[in-house]
Amino acid sequence: MNSTSTIAHQKTEQTENIESRIIEAAKQEFIKKGFEQTSMSDIAAVVGINRPTLHYYFRTKDKMFQAVFASIVAKFLPHIDTIFSTQQSFSEKLEDVIDVYVSIFSTNPLLPKFIIGEIQRDANHLIETFYSLNLDQYLKHIGEFLEKEMESGNFKKVPLPFIFMTLYSQLAFPFLSKNLTMKLFFNEDKDTFNAFLQEWKQHIISQITYLLKP
Known part of the structure; x- marks a missing residue:
């Protein structure tokens, strides 16, 4: 050189x-x-x-926001899309998906609060950023997978918003309420909280599985 x-x-x-x-x-x-x-x-x-x-x-700040959003979301949505294309059972796929989110939220514990804040502030801005980065394709693939399973009779026919809200509310709330629950239930011990997250993961899997069980 x-x-x-x-x-x-x-x-x-x-x-x-x-x-x-x-x-x-x-x-x-x-x-x-x-x-x-x-x-x-x-x-x-x-x-x-x-x-x-x-x-x-x-x-502009908008260009910077797009870069930040891409640095977070574009890292894990393709991974989740890949998980849904594997030959694993649905419960195994769901467990892998939850692991991805728990890892992201554990690394960025204020992220759920940020996303909810932006939804409340200006949902259109968040959606426009999402589409500008072509991230909608991944959600479309996941939606198609769920609808195909419903049509084949493997899943009960459940509106997609029900699945979306059930999953994300249960994923996000432990992190949104962490300051409170750490004091009330876990004596501010991080290891105990992390152990709880693993138990909570199984609870989410049970809830989603029950929701979709034909």
């Missing part, structure tokens, strides 16, 4: 590093404060750069 190529390579690495730092800082700020209460100046300050530099990478 000649000196010109080396310099270009170093500049590319530096650019990618700064962009990654911006996305990570924006993710933490958005999750903590919500989209509306987070300013570009807040994000620039966390990264340690000035606003003109920040605007060089992301001209």
Whole structure:
């Protein structure tokens, strides 16, 4: 590699590093404060750069929000889509899906609160971001899988919103109520809470299985 190529390579690495730092800082700020209460100046300050530099990478807060949303959702939705295409039993698929969500929420415990906050603030903005990243294809595949199983008689015919709300309410609430339940039931012990999550996972599987049982 000649000196010109080396310099270009170093500049590319530096650019990618700064962009990654911006996305990570924006993710933490958005999750903590919500989209509306987070300013570009807040994000620039966390990264340690000035606003003109920040605007060089992301001209608008919406573009930054898309990058943050993609960094979270685009990482696990394709994985979930793959799980549903395997030859495992439905309960095994469901267990794997729940494991993915528990891992994401455990790493980002304020994420459920952030998503619900954005739904309350501006659901259209969240949906537009979802579609702009072509993430709707994954939900469509999962919906098609469920409807096919219902048509074949393997599942009871249940409206998809019932399945969606049953699953996500039970996935999200332990994290939304964590500050309370940690004090009331788990003596603020993280290991006990994590053990509870594993038991709760089996509860969710039972509930969904009962809901769909023909």
